[in-house]
Amino acid sequence: MAARLKVGVLISGRGSNLQALLDACADPAFPAEIALVLSNVAGCYGLERAERAGVPTHVISHRDYASREDFDAAMDKVLRGAGIEFVCLAGFMRLLSAGFVESWRNRMINIHPSLLPSFKGLHTHERAIEAGVRFHGCTVHFVTPDLDDGPIIAQAAVPVLPTDDPDALAARVLESEHRLYPLALRLVAENKARVSGSRVVLTEDTPSASVSVLNPAD
Structure with missing residues (x-):
């Protein structure tokens, strides 16, 4: 079987679309796996969904960064450090910088x-x-x-x-x-x-x- 695509999901809230992706990826025959769920909001319900599914989570608060570019750079570092190959936005309530979008061109969907x-x-x-x-x-x-x-x-x-x-x-x-x-x-x-x-x-x-x-x- 071909290697499954390693996906990172960005969320800010309850994560109902994240749950749909988690359910799909729970099937070993599905061609992708969720390897990381990253949120800019600590304690959001979507993180609980990921934890119940056994998926690693990470929180990066946008409030800790002086600019959108600095925040996006921190997210990019975490995603690449986790070996993420593809990004899904699922209720991620932050505008992304052009540099971040360009770095994930044709590898990020919403x-x-x-x-x-x-x-x-x-x-x-x-x-x-x-x-x-x-x-x-x-x-x-x-x-x-x-x-x-x-x-x-x-x-x-x-x-x-x-x-x-x-x-x-x-x-x-x-x-x-x-x-x-x-x-x-x-x-x-x-x-x-x-x-x-x-x-x-x-x-x-x-x-x-x-x-x-x-x-x-x-």
């Missing part, structure tokens, strides 16, 4: 709660309802210096129901996030999704589930 390029930034569910869109969802993409930009690996769509408020829509999207993130990581780890210019090219045998429309009852 999940965002909208169908990019629509609704970049915060409050995506409120904005989707206000805009009157019929479908909303989530996107896994490679990270570039621009916020919520970068080549798209996979997306999942859910319907926006007439009765939805932001919380109900957020809950439906979160369920799709938990399915989509492990799928996207698998595609990358198996070299079935690679960056070509500003796009991701998928191999011909990539499953059609890389874009999925979920039933409202799901």
Whole structure:
């Protein structure tokens, strides 16, 4: 069996998407393993999830550094020291410096709660309802210096129901996030999704589930 891709996950909070990745990586046949969970917030629930799974954790508070670049340099040192080959952002609530992003170019992905390029930034569910869109969802993409930009690996769509408020829509999207993130990581780890210019090219045998429309009852 080929060596599994060594992944570091950056978190700031409860880590529900981290849990989805941990569950996927618990299968020895999954092509990636989580080798480190790094957080900028001591005591966040995501660290407990990692510890229960037996995954090493590390905390680096951004408040201990004079600049974003210094903080990112400290994270980079820890990630490389742990032998990390690939980074997943899972609710990491810090903007990354261009230098850090460049050093992990095409080796760092993020999940965002909208169908990019629509609704970049915060409050995506409120904005989707206000805009009157019929479908909303989530996107896994490679990270570039621009916020919520970068080549798209996979997306999942859910319907926006007439009765939805932001919380109900957020809950439906979160369920799709938990399915989509492990799928996207698998595609990358198996070299079935690679960056070509500003796009991701998928191999011909990539499953059609890389874009999925979920039933409202799901």
